[in-house]
Every structure is written in structure tokens, then in C-alpha cells.
Amino acid sequence: xxxxxxxxxxxxxxxxxxxxxxxxxxxxxxxxxxxxxxxxxxxxxxxxxxxxxxxxxxxxxxxxxxxxxxxxxxxxx
Numbered sequence: 142x143x144x145x146x147x148x149x150x151x152x153x154x155x156x157x158x159x160x161x162x163x164x165x166x167x168x169x170x171x172x173x174x175x176x177x178x179x180x181x182x183x184x185x186x187x188x189x190x191x192x193x194x195x196x197x198x199x200x201x202x203x204x205x206x207x208x209x210x211x212x213x214x215x216x217x218x
Contacts, residue, residue: 144194153187160191 144161146154163174176184185201192199200217203210
């Protein structure tokens, strides 16, 4: 499956290709992808675009206490 790179995504060719490859690789097991990097560099945007393209689930972790974090995750699911 090839996802079209969004026009609003500046540069990030390697990151886009890596994430699309991870998200579309055939597998029968559950996998979790973790993306890290400097603040304000477009990580959330690129992840949201890939997840939307493959029909996956995206949840952004925030720095918060355990109970509200789990409640927010449950509500999102």
C-alpha cells in the first residue's frame, strides 16, 4: 500500500517513508510504534496523517497523572 505524502508536509521524506513502511507492513501481531524527537518538529502531524491513511488508531500521550491518562486513552478508544 502506498500512501500519498501530504502537500502540507515540508521535507520529512525519510520519516514519511519509514512510518508508511511500518504502518503498512503485513503482520499478524500487535505492534506499537514510538516516535520521539525535538518539540515543534511535526511529529504529531506526520503520525496523524499516516494513521488516518491506513485506518489506524492514534493517541498522543501527555504528561499527566496515571488515572486521567488512562481515562483519556479509554475515551479515545
